[in-house]
Amino acid sequence: MNKIDEFEELRPLLFSIAYRILGSVGEAEDAVQETWLRYDGSATRVASAKAFLSATVTRISIDVLRSARVRREEYVGPWFPEPLLSDPYEDPARSAELADSVSMAALLLLERLSPLERSVFVLREVFDFGFDEVAAAVGRSEAACRQLLVRARRHMRAGRPRFEADGQERQELATRFFDALRGGDVGGLRDLLAADVQLVGDGGGKAPQLARAVSGTENVARLLVSVIPLLARIGVTFEPREINREPGAIFRDRDGKVLHVLALDVVDGQIRTIRSVINPDKLGHLGPVADAWAVDRQVRQARLADHR
Template sequence: MTTDTETDVFEEHRPVLMGVAYRMLGRVADAEDVVQEAWLRWSGAERADVREPRAYLVRITTRLAIDRLRQVKARNEAYVGPWLPEPYLTDFEDTVPDAAERAVLADSVSLAVMVVLESLSPLERAVFVLREAFGYPYADIAAMLDRGEAAVRQLAGRARKHVDERRPRYEVDPVRRRELTERFLAAAGNGDLEGLLALLAPDVRLVGDSGGKSRAPLRILESADNVGRFLVGVAEKGVPDVSVRFLELNGGIAVLVLSEGKPDSVFQVDVYEGRIQSVYITRNPDKLRSLAAL
């Protein structure tokens, strides 16, 4: 039987476990399933075998996430249209007092990085998440994954090089991102093509994720003109009884669009040198369920 103390220990570490699982899987529901399975393993574990609860729980969660990731990758191969990670509610200021640590966590969960992580192998992704996001020593990661430390260092170097080469450039200044997001939302909502072109980088990319279940581009749009005209066309069609909310998702400002009180879409942007470099639109209703209760 699990005691109240053991439950408290698990709940204390739940945010870290959820953070690891989400960065590994990119879906809130999958991450929650993994954390729940970790709880079942924890509740049935022999306490004499658990010297450090946090290390034990992170090890179990990581291994479960690796197994789940292999299943998810097969599922994503049949996905309709571009794939984006599920929007993930974050508020690091409430749980992480150190500003530098908050910045690292925010970067590791950003859409730009999460999209790149999809191209890593499950082991590379696990090593990258544990090392770059949570700062685990190589020796600890090796123990968690049952690999030699030299092999883990090689995996880490390969993963870091891959991410650095492919991640888009963007600024993390929250004030600047909020300002440009608000201006972008106003211009897009008003069908103001000139206003949009003033905000969009010439080589801006728009990625829309609908999973074939809502209206969204089935390919990535490129160039300011193409992206701007698409957004103007969306504004002209309109959304019934629309309202918006600003949230912190994936470590940055995002816009939740509600239609008749229900989540319709999420807009997130990457900003660099005063221009919007990427626009991400999530419209797959399965990926908006976790935001319905907000």
């Protein structure tokens, strides 16, 4: 194959590596494009296109992540990854690892790792690269990579729940959740939420939020039931979709523009975390983005009308 064909065949893998390291669709796409430019500009014929391109996109992603760390530390409110509707890379032999590693919960755990730990974990644990390939990609010895992986595994295990729901259980729970949401059924929502459930929003200071953080079954259920019907009244709709391989939904304004995204974290048969991404900078890859402030004003007007 020529270079273009080799690159296009590996593009899904390269994006999937970059997204897991960066947690950003836009930054991952940029890293993949920069990888192509370096590959296309290289006069040396490489022995393995996969090894060369994977190493290149990893190094680029590490550099981007290091610079992004400062911005994320200064971020207004909670920071969540950019929502991903579908992972372009598939490998039936590693489907469980691929699905688990792209969830919002897993990506937030990866944020706790250093850029090197994160990259080693992604390449070795998720994509099953050999330690020689991992070492070449991150520019460290194999022994050093093994130590980085040990530390990364320890951090990831410490933050993971003991029990996780299977795919079918998650989907059934999500269906009941969104049915209760449409019907304004507080009791139905209570039955699905964990006692310590959290509703957390990522607006980045650029959009209004349902709430920055609300916890507890009663508080979360009542907040959702107080807001969702008002949104429906002004023409906001939602469509259940898989978000980062988890149950979720895309909310749209009356013109069909993306307002925000909800992702549900299901653990041990209950919804433990509801994450809302409404920062417009993180939604553009999903389509035209709504004016969340205008929607918020309409909601406030609807609420005032109810109290007159």
